Amino acid sequence: MRILNKLIFLTFSMFAFFSTTFCQERIYIDKKEFKQTEAGFNEAWKNVTKGDFLFYQHREGSYRKATEHYTRALEYNSENAELNLLTGICFLRSWPKEKAAKYIEKACDLKINVHPKAQFLLGRAYQCASEFNKAIIAYNTYKEGLSEKENKEYGNLISNYIEECENGLVLKKIPVRALIDDVDTAINSPFDDYNPVLSSDGNTMLFTSRRGVDGDLISPVDHKYFEDIYSSERDSKVWSKAVNIGNPVNTKWNDAAVALSGDGKKLIIYRGHTEGGDLFAATLEGKKWGYIHDLTNKVNKDDSQESSVCFNADGTKMYFISNKAKDSYGGRDIYLSHLDKKGKRWSKAINLGPVINSEFDEISVYVSPDESTIYFSSNRPKSIGGFDIFKSVYKDSVWSEPVNMGIPINSPVDDIYLKIMPNGRDAYYCSERDGGVGDLDIYHITLLGPEKPLALSNEDDLVAGIAFPDSDPIIDDALEIKYTRMTIVKGTVSDFNTNKPLQANVELVDNASGKIVKETKSDQNTGLYSITLPSGSNYGFSVNADGYMFHSENFNVPAESGYKEIFKDIALQPMTAGSKIILYNTFFETGKSNLRVESYSELNRVALMFTKYPRLVLEISGHTDNRGSVAANKKLSKARADAVRNYLLGQGVSPTSLQSVGYDFKFPVADNKTPEGRQQNRRVEAKIISN
Numbered sequence: 025m026r027i028l029n030k031l032i033f034l035t036f037s038m039f040a041f042f043s044t045t046f047c048q049e050r051i052y053i054d055k056k057e058f059k060q061t062e063a064g065f066n067e068a069w070k071n072v073t074k075g076d077f078l079f080y081q082h083r084e085g086s087y088r089k090a091t092e093h094y095t096r097a098l099e100y101n102s103e104n105a106e107l108n109l110l111t112g113i114c115f116l117r118s119w120p121k122e123k124a125a126k127y128i129e130k131a132c133d134l135k136i137n138v139h140p141k142a143q144f145l146l147g148r149a150y151q152c153a154s155e156f157n158k159a160i161i162a163y164n165t166y167k168e169g170l171s172e173k174e175n176k177e178y179g180n181l182i183s184n185y186i187e188e189c190e191n192g193l194v195l196k197k198i199p200v201r202a203l204i205d206d207v208d209t210a211i212n213s214p215f216d217d218y219n220p221v222l223s224s225d226g227n228t229m230l231f232t233s234r235r236g237v238d239g240d241l242i243s244p245v246d247h248k249y250f251e252d253i254y255s256s257e258r259d260s261k262v263w264s265k266a267v268n269i270g271n272p273v274n275t276k277w278n279d280a281a282v283a284l285s286g287d288g289k290k291l292i293i294y295r296g297h298t299e300g301g302d303l304f305a306a307t308l309e310g311k312k313w314g315y316i317h318d319l320t321n322k323v324n325k326d327d328s329q330e331s332s333v334c335f336n337a338d339g340t341k342m343y344f345i346s347n348k349a350k351d352s353y354g355g356r357d358i359y360l361s362h363l364d365k366k367g368k369r370w371s372k373a374i375n376l377g378p379v380i381n382s383e384f385d386e387i388s389v390y391v392s393p394d395e396s397t398i399y400f401s402s403n404r405p406k407s408i409g410g411f412d413i414f415k416s417v418y419k420d421s422v423w424s425e426p427v428n429m430g431i432p433i434n435s436p437v438d439d440i441y442l443k444i445m446p447n448g449r450d451a452y453y454c455s456e457r458d459g460g461v462g463d464l465d466i467y468h469i470t471l472l473g474p475e476k477p478l479a480l481s482n483e484d485d486l487v488a489g490i491a492f493p494d495s496d497p498i499i500d501d502a503l504e505i506k507y508t509r510m511t512i513v514k515g516t517v518s519d520f521n522t523n524k525p526l527q528a529n530v531e532l533v534d535n536a537s538g539k540i541v542k543e544t545k546s547d548q549n550t551g552l553y554s555i556t557l558p559s560g561s562n563y564g565f566s567v568n569a570d571g572y573m574f575h576s577e578n579f580n581v582p583a584e585s586g587y588k589e590i591f592k593d594i595a596l597q598p599m600t601a602g603s604k605i606i607l608y609n610t611f612f613e614t615g616k617s618n619l620r621v622e623s624y625s626e627l628n629r630v631a632l633m634f635t636k637y638p639r640l641v642l643e644i645s646g647h648t649d650n651r652g653s654v655a656a657n658k659k660l661s662k663a664r665a666d667a668v669r670n671y672l673l674g675q676g677v678s679p680t681s682l683q684s685v686g687y688d689f690k691f692p693v694a695d696n697k698t699p700e701g702r703q704q705n706r707r708v709e710a711k712i713i714s715n
Contacts, residue, residue, distance in 0.1 A: 068100030085247030088118035105135035121152035122458040156189040192408035201472035214462035218454040223288030337393035354383030409436030514554035517546040520595040525551030528569035535622035564609040572596035604711035617663035631675035641713040649702035662686025
């Protein structure tokens, strides 16, 4: 597998028409015509010459540099048609494209026949500025002047651009309820910044940038600095100044962020030179990224090229963009690969089919963690120019027809790499639109959802609502963003006695199957951890570190549960006499002492403690609420403690290492007056007698 540098691909796709037509049609600025006065002429002409040198390199980076020289020359003579045209073309081929219109429009006003393709360029400039009506007129004017041969060659292309403008006119009338904000200079730079990947809680962002410094290598393809990965942390909704994550992840060649695990500690990266490369995984070790290894031989041995990768919630499915020619529907398509049960090999990639993929290019993909919705960028029909974000919903085992997410999310320039946060309200993506810091910028989207109809105090409300609906059901369905059915548990792990942060293993087990669903580690410097719990299961959550008793919690997350955040700070008790833990994932039949199978994973963790600490002696104690007689509760609490002891004996624990006792309701941990309190009091504890 090779990942094609994103900017190389976009530059080629957006300006293939320019490259093939204008290379042979040089635009000359007549020196005599340009000259007005002696004062300032020599300096102005030097800028024209330098601009021409950069322009005819036909690279995106050189176009932007040429713009600087051309605009300086315009300060001397702003009435030269060819100079205005060249300046406009430079903006079209770099950033911001919206500025191109005023220069090309002026060039056409100054000289009607300034260039054979001036009306086409004017149409492109108007389209990029969202002036769709003007763009359609310019495109049709250009098309009418084409010869029969030229019409065969370029007619379909012009028709596609006109169709995009018509799409833009429709979507402009029904703007989506979304706020778009540049993430600002803490993250964005005057260079390209793109493909933000975020942790599930939205507080860690890594992204790719081409903000190299003097001395860094420059790509010979587009004349820009090679890619590096940067990171930023958010505190109180403010992003910290982005920093280069450095070695060993970043090298002197292209290194790009591809995907980030929910806990922010596993990063998929691309490494390579200008066009070739492979996928690698990196792990956050404390505050530094390390342990970089090949993703899998199965994935990387392919010669195809990828521009985007997205994993599902548990990391067992990988959705990615590829230019595989064998089963492609045209251009770049979205594929799916499955991880085997051992978690070692990826299956053969499967094309998602002709509903999602088109004969055009799909270049970035994001799938919601529950895999109910897919978002991708494409230049297919129904776009309004460049690459637009489309959405499709998975229902009854099929993907729905993709719909354009509309304006202002989409613009006539490239809008790519969308990532929607689990709350369904916040999203991030990158765009080349005007108003940013420079070139591709990372933007934050606040998704407001469909507007609710006003409720009027009128007895005819119901009739009026039926006769005159307040919304278009097709548009509302296209724009609705549902929150992810997921719970995020996060907090800190520390020493019970000293409050010192600890690095600990955090493990999530599906109690029904006993299988480990997810694993992560708390940060060794801060103790911070974060783990996601997809809805629909009963989970055993455990935290353990060498020299400490493990801590457990039980989370029952129903299938209908929506997005939720739980903050849980955990203090681990050292393996010393008197330390005790509540075995929250030990379950019994109601009013009985029969252990349920969901308890086995928890009790196996207890048994493992004796393997690490052979001299350990534990007291297993049963506790009840205060309903019923003392005698009955004494009997039940002792029977439950005995049941746990017997299970541990069956796992090979020595009888001399275990004591069992029933305390009935002598030691409550909550108020017995409430159902929630009584539930907390019904528990089993393990206390160290000696070690």
